[in-house]
Amino acid sequence: MLRVYNTLTRENEDFVPLNGKIVNMYVCGPTVYDHCHLGHARSYVSFDVIRRYLIYRGYDVNYVSNITDVDDKVIDRAKESGEDAFELSRKFTASFEEDMKALGVMEPDTRPKVTEHIEDIIDTVARLIKNGAAYATQKGNVYYDLERSADRIGILSHQTVEGLMEGSGCRIDVEDDKRYQLDFVLWKSSPDNEPGWDSPWGRGRPGWHIECSVMSMKYCSQQLDIHGGGMDLIFPHHEAEIHQSESCTGIHPFSKYWIHNGFLTIDKEKMSKSLGNFFTIKEVLAKFPPGTIRFFIVYTHYRSTIDFSEDALVEAGRARKRLLNTISNVKHSVSEAPDNNNDCGLSELIDESRSAFIDAMDDDFNTRKAIGELFVFSRKINSIIANEKPGRPSLEKVLDLYSEINEVLGIFEDDDKANSEELSNGISDEKINELIELRDKARAEKDWAKADSIRDELKEKGIIIEDGKEGVRWRREN
RNA sequence: GCCGAGAUGACAGAGUGGCUAAUGUGACCGCCUGCAGAGCGGUUUUCCGGGAGUUCGAAUCUCUCUCUCGGCACCA
Numbered sequence: 001m002l003r004v005y006n007t008l009t010r011e012n013e014d015f016v017p018l019n020g021k022i023v024n025m026y027v028c029g030p031t032v033y034d035h036c037h038l039g040h041a042r043s044y045v046s047f048d049v050i051r052r053y054l055i056y057r058g059y060d061v062n063y064v065s066n067i068t069d070v071d072d073k074v075i076d077r078a079k080e081s082g083e084d085a086f087e088l089s090r091k092f093t094a095s096f097e098e099d100m101k102a103l104g105v106m107e108p109d110t111r112p113k114v115t116e117h118i119e120d121i122i123d124t125v126a127r128l129i130k131n132g133a134a135y136a137t138q139k140g141n142v143y144y145d146l147e148r149s150a151d152r153i154g155i156l157s158h159q160t161v162e163g164l165m166e167g168s169g170c171r172i173d174v175e176d177d178k179r180y181q182l183d184f185v186l187w188k189s190s191p192d193n194e195p196g197w198d199s200p201w202g203r204g205r206p207g208w209h210i211e212c213s214v215m216s217m218k219y220c221s222q223q224l225d226i227h228g229g230g231m232d233l234i235f236p237h238h239e240a241e242i243h244q245s246e247s248c249t250g251i252h253p254f255s256k257y258w259i260h261n262g263f264l265t266i267d268k269e270k271m272s273k274s275l276g277n278f279f280t281i282k283e284v285l286a287k288f289p290p291g292t293i294r295f296f297i298v299y300t301h302y303r304s305t306i307d308f309s310e311d312a313l314v315e316a317g318r319a320r321k322r323l324l325n326t327i328s329n330v331k332h333s334v335s336e337a338p339d340n341n342n343d344c345g346l347s348e349l350i351d352e353s354r355s356a357f358i359d360a361m362d363d364d365f366n367t368r369k370a371i372g373e374l375f376v377f378s379r380k381i382n383s384i385i386a387n388e389k390p391g392r393p394s395l396e397k398v399l400d401l402y403s404e405i406n407e408v409l410g411i412f413e414d415d416d417k418a419n420s421e422e423l424s425n426g427i428s429d430e431k432i433n434e435l436i437e438l439r440d441k442a443r444a445e446k447d448w449a450k451a452d453s454i455r456d457e458l459k460e461k462g463i464i465i466e467d468g469k470e471g472v473r474w475r476r477e478n
Numbered sequence: 479g480c481c482g483a484g485a486u487g488a489c490a491g492a493g494u495g496g497c498u499a500a501u502g503u504g505a506c507c508g509c510c511u512g513c514a515g516a517g518c519g520g521u522u523u524u525c526c527g528g529g530a531g532u533u534c535g536a537a538u539c540u541c542u543c544u545c546u547c548g549g550c551a552c553c554a
């Protein structure tokens with residue numbers, strides 16, 4: 001039974017979707033005013049694994065994740081750089097999509113953009129006003145009337161009204177025309193020099209929270225099974241969504257499960273531009289293979305704080321390589337294996353390991369534990385192929401289990417770099433084999449100096465030579 | 479002030495009542511090897527923040543103390 005930690009109840013709960021095997025899942029996407037940073041990578045890789053695991057467990061997942069392409073931050077950034085706001089958001093949307101692809105994040109079933117849903121947003125805001133849940137002001141702003149449903153405040157963040165009022169962040173803006181301190185904006189009037197759309201309340205643009213309510217209801221359902229995002233979105237963003245959506249539809253709860261990923265820190269400090277420890281995904285991709293970055297993220301439970309440092313990435317890379325080496329060892333064994341039914345206990349081991357993987361993942365997507373089980377499995381596999389002679393069918397089943405698990409975790413994808421001839425200084429397979437032959441000759445003549453110099457030469461070009469019992473193997477490495 | 483997360487070996491990090499606690503990285507030793515790599519075996523490793531309590535039995539439950547980190551209307 002899959003168990004999931006629900007922020008709403010602060011408990012681990014059995015996962016039972018609202019409607020059989022169908023899972024409607026909405027994950028808050030980025031506001032595209034800059035290149036995405038490592039925190040985004042953490043969040044979207046985590047939810048990607050959750051999504052893939054649900055699919056693996058037989059659920060029919062409808063995964064929706066938005067792009068917030070109009071917002072104060074987009075507008076401010078455009079003003080600073082003198083660019084057109086829409087041009088800017090288009091640019092960073094493309095950048096984001098590139099990053100997600102590099103990290104092996106599956107494309108959502110739908111990736112709606114705010115600017116393409118202005119009509120829907122206006123309709124929803126109008127409906128909220130009609131329902132008496134919101135009010136428009138003289139200045140052309142529309143606010144959600146929280147005082148009216150004050151008993152619902154803190155439903156997700158578990159804060160009291162007093163607590164929120166006394167919060168350090170609680171500021172009363174002099175310009176504000178809202179009635180109640182905790183009211184939040186649904187529609188914000190735009191000056192002529194800023195992006196805006198005509199509405200019943202004048203020219204304006206959507207407030208920050210409304211887009212997610214509107215687009216999740218449009219592309220998922222009026223009631224979601226899972227709503228996800230970073231922990232920092234719990235308040236006010238997700239709580240605002242609950243108010244808006246439930247006032248609009250009258251359906252409770254807006255989402256049955258709320259899942260939030262933990263933060264990413266840099267050298268134990270919060271990532272922030274002022275501290276100068278801010279890394280974009282692209283900066284890190286320039287230094288580490290995407291598979292390593294993904295492994296680093298998946299190797300930590302999604303709710304734990306994950307501390308980024310170069311050392312941690314290096315360690316993750318080594319750990320991952322250990323698993324990749326085993327897979328590569330098994331592949332070699334397959335090519336040399338006898339075509340008989342010698343099982344050597346592999347079938348049983350595979351079944352046990354699959355169960356261990358599922359048990360770990362069923363426990364609130366405990367990827368760290370699941371990978372721990374994978375190391376145990378791999379060590380046993382290495383041992384068996386070193387000491388026994390299993391037949392090809394059994395070995396192929398081992399590879400099948402690795403790919404089955406890879407469907408969920410996505411950590412064994414070959415890094416493009418490692419396999420491309422261009423990055424290995426353009427050296428061709430033929431040339432490599434030629435050099436290996438030369439080296440073999442030298443070795444036969446016990447000319448170790450020559451043999452080693454050939455090996456070093458190839459290593460410089462990213463080709464790793466390994467002598468085994470059954471001859472020489474080589475592989476490209478970045 | 480309010481809310482939350484956490485403290486497990488050198489480091490990272492599983493583990494929520496019962497074999498002296500998974501796994502990875504590092505270091506060292508051994509096997510294998512001409513050497514190296516990969517792999518295997520072993521050591522580092524009785525390591526659960528302090529104290530009190532419950533229990534036949536606690537890292538795990540209760541109380542308490544200390545410390546760390548994060549959120550609180552920009553945020554993944």
